[in-house]
Every structure is written in structure tokens, then in C-alpha cells.
Amino acid sequence: MRMYDLIMKKRNGTALSKEEINYMIEGYTAGKIPDYQMSAMMMAIYFQGMSEEETFALTMAMAESGDMLDLSDIHGIKVDKHSTGGVGDKTSLALTPMVAAAGVPVAKMSGRGLGHTGGTIDKLESFTGFSTAISERQFKDNVNRIGIAIMGQTADLAPADKKLYALRDVTATVDNMSLIASSIMSKKLAAGADAIVLDVKTGSGAFMKKEEDSFALAREMVKLGNGAGRKTIAVISDMDQPLGYAVGNALEVQEAIDTLKGSGPKDFVELCMTLGSYMLVAGGKAADRKEAEQILANVIQNGSALDKLAEFVEAQGGDKELVYHPERLPKASYVQEIKSPADGYVQKIVCDEIGICSLILGGGRETKESRIDLSVGLVLHKKAGDQVKKGDSLATIHANDQTKLEMAKERFLNAYTIGGQPVEKKPLIRGIVMK
Numbered sequence: 001m002r003m004y005d006l007i008m009k010k011r012n013g014t015a016l017s018k019e020e021i022n023y024m025i026e027g028y029t030a031g032k033i034p035d036y037q038m039s040a041m042m043m044a045i046y047f048q049g050m051s052e053e054e055t056f057a058l059t060m061a062m063a064e065s066g067d068m069l070d071l072s073d074i075h076g077i078k079v080d081k082h083s084t085g086g087v088g089d090k091t092s093l094a095l096t097p098m099v100a101a102a103g104v105p106v107a108k109m110s111g112r113g114l115g116h117t118g119g120t121i122d123k124l125e126s127f128t129g130f131s132t133a134i135s136e137r138q139f140k141d142n143v144n145r146i147g148i149a150i151m152g153q154t155a156d157l158a159p160a161d162k163k164l165y166a167l168r169d170v171t172a173t174v175d176n177m178s179l180i181a182s183s184i185m186s187k188k189l190a191a192g193a194d195a196i197v198l199d200v201k202t203g204s205g206a207f208m209k210k211e212e213d214s215f216a217l218a219r220e221m222v223k224l225g226n227g228a229g230r231k232t233i234a235v236i237s238d239m240d241q242p243l244g245y246a247v248g249n250a251l252e253v254q255e256a257i258d259t260l261k262g263s264g265p266k267d268f269v270e271l272c273m274t275l276g277s278y279m280l281v282a283g284g285k286a287a288d289r290k291e292a293e294q295i296l297a298n299v300i301q302n303g304s305a306l307d308k309l310a311e312f313v314e315a316q317g318g319d320k321e322l323v324y325h326p327e328r329l330p331k332a333s334y335v336q337e338i339k340s341p342a343d344g345y346v347q348k349i350v351c352d353e354i355g356i357c358s359l360i361l362g363g364g365r366e367t368k369e370s371r372i373d374l375s376v377g378l379v380l381h382k383k384a385g386d387q388v389k390k391g392d393s394l395a396t397i398h399a400n401d402q403t404k405l406e407m408a409k410e411r412f413l414n415a416y417t418i419g420g421q422p423v424e425k426k427p428l429i430r431g432i433v434m435k
Helices: 003-011 016-027 033-046 050-064 091-101 120-124 136-146 159-170 179-189 213-227 250-258 264-281 288-303 304-315 349-359 404-415
Strands: 079-083 104-109 148-152 195-202 231-238 334-339 346-349 375-378 392-399 415-417 429-433
Touching: 003 033, 003 429, 016 033, 016 050, 033 159, 033 179, 050 159, 050 179, 050 213, 079 091, 079 104, 079 179, 079 264, 091 120, 091 250, 091 264, 091 288, 091 304, 091 415, 104 136, 120 148, 120 250, 136 148, 136 304, 148 231, 159 179, 159 392, 179 213, 179 264, 179 349, 195 213, 195 264, 213 231, 213 429, 231 264, 250 264, 250 304, 250 375, 264 288, 264 429, 288 304, 334 404, 346 349, 349 375, 349 392, 349 404, 404 415
Parallel strands: 079 195, 104 148, 195 231
Antiparallel strands: 231 429, 334 392, 346 415, 375 392
């Protein structure tokens, strides 16, 4: 078998066999197939596409290119959740303790953020001493003992995907549905969960800007997960404006804690309830979503979800007192209101621009080496559809540098469209994909 022949075959529009895909992924991971040949293959796939069979074979080859995490010694049905990412997406911080408090074990691998927001791990490091650098043994022990653990992705988890993604990123071949779906699902399958709930974002702050593309990606990933024997469900949710009100690491942690105390933003609570109810049904703790939502409401009301977050933070070296005293979380030096320049209604928010405001302030990474400032960010006060008067506060900006504050403020105001006509508020949940 020669890589040259496989490139020509795909270039001409012929499907690759499972054996050919395995040869290609094994050879590339081992360094036997050079970047220039794999670049040519990625471009051929970009233009010719892949069949369902090819996409499944590619996903499994990448999942099996390194360690396949065996979670069989964790009791119960393990349910994982993955988000395609967005602005103000602090869902894992509130959702995982809710689900664990309800009795479904959460064994999750998460990453750091690259771009306009921090990742789950960055946000969790707002808790002094918290670390995801735990051993696989401790990871499993923590889940069995307290029902929840989150660790950083290991270098040996789907290494083919890591290598391929870096190549696609510099060869303009990221934006292909089969390649995106196989990249996400190879890591999820290698991480070992029994069931997977996906939060697929759509809108200006999402990877997929168009709703039809978000549904297409959701269907592709659900087919891959179910095909691999993992019960997989996708929720398509709105990202035309930030989720909740807080954007920035410690600020988002504060909002997640508020949610676990029963006073979270309406849209954020709705998303946690929707994703959580599917996780509880998949985990065998509820017969249907109605029963699951009642269980989740109970763990918030009785305080057990908040206590579970504290238990989880402490188990991974963090200061659990910050869960009960979030006013001690990292604080910025400058706090300033951003005022509305006119009367009217918030007609539109360019969501990814709000994320870039946080990046400018230091809340995200320009490069992998960038250090994140956990204390900075924004807290919105007005969202799409809300009425405003001139001089009303649109947001509070938290900064540690006056120049960056002014830059972010200007960008923020350009991201808001305020007009005379009211606009209809869009639903948060756009649809569910189960097969």
C-alpha cells in the first residue's frame, strides 16, 4: 500500500477502505507518512468529501491511535458531555456537579481554551490550588468516591487527531464536516464514557454560524457515537449572544456558583436542565426528561449540587471555601460600567466580538503559551430583545490595564446594535438530534 495511490484515489472521488484509512492514520501517527502527503490527502477529502463508512473508519482509527481509556472499574453508567464551544460557556462548572449530585458518575476530560475564551480547566483554576494534573488511578478513584472528576487530556489520547488538527489548521482544511465530526468524536470515544451528550452551538459566537450546518454536524456526530456503541444525543443551542451574563474565567465561576444556589440566569439554567436531563436518562437515573428535571431541581434546592462542587474542588487540591465564599475569587483592579449611547432596543449582539473583548482584557489565549488573567472579563446587563434607555448600563467591564479596558470598551459598543424597533427573542434550544 502506498500513500501516493491513496491520495490519487481520493482525489478522483473514490472511497477509501477501512484498511486504507487505518494504514494512513497509523503511518502518519508513527511519522512514516510526511506532512506534505497528508496535507494533499486532507485537501482531497476537503473537496471530495467522505462517505459515512469512511468517516466512521477515520474516527475509530484516530480514537485507537493512542490510549483508549478503560472506565469499567467506575461504578454505574458513565455519561460525558461535550460542547463545541462559545462565549460565556461555563456549562460544565454547574452541570457536572448537578449530574453527580443526582447519582450519575461524571468522568470527564477537558482542555484549556485557545482563542477568545478560557477552557473548563482555566476556569476551574480560579479555585486556588485546583489541578487537573491527576493520575488515571486518582481520576477513577475520585469518580467512585464522590461521583465526579475532571482531568486534562493526556498526550496519548487520540494523538492522531492532535497531529492532524495542527496540520489542518495551517492548510485551510479545518472546515469539512467529516473531519470536524471525526476529530471531536475520536477524543470522546477514546475517553471511555458509556453515553455522550453533545451541546452543539449555532450562531455568531459558535464554530458553526449557520443553523443548518450545526444540525448537520450534530447528525454526523450522533451517528458516529451510536455506531461505536455509545448512546449519543445532541442538543443544538443558540450562540448568537453570550450564554448567561458573565464572560471571563472567575466571573463565569461566580455565575456557575449562583446557578447552583438557585439564582442563575434563565438561559444558562435552561441549558443545564436540558443537557442534564438527557444525561440522567442516559445514565439510568430517570425514566424520562420530566422526572430528570425534577431531580436536578431538587439537588439545587437542597444544596447538594453546590456541596458536590465543593467536594470536587477539594478532591483536586482546590480551596473549597471559595465555593461558599465566591467573593474571594480573583478580582480585577478596574471595574467600569459601559453605558448605552441611545434609547431603544438591543436588536443584535455580535457574539464572538464580546469574546474578543475578553481576549483583549487577557481572559483568553492568543497563542498556546499565553497566560490567562483569571480575574478579567465582562458581565452583561442587557441582551438581545431588551429595552434600554440612553445612559443605562449595558455591561460591567473588569480589567487590570486601563489601555486594554478602553480598547475592549470600544469593541464592545461596536458589537451592540441598538435600534428603535423591538426584536423577537430567539429560543435557546434549537433542536435535539438522537439518530
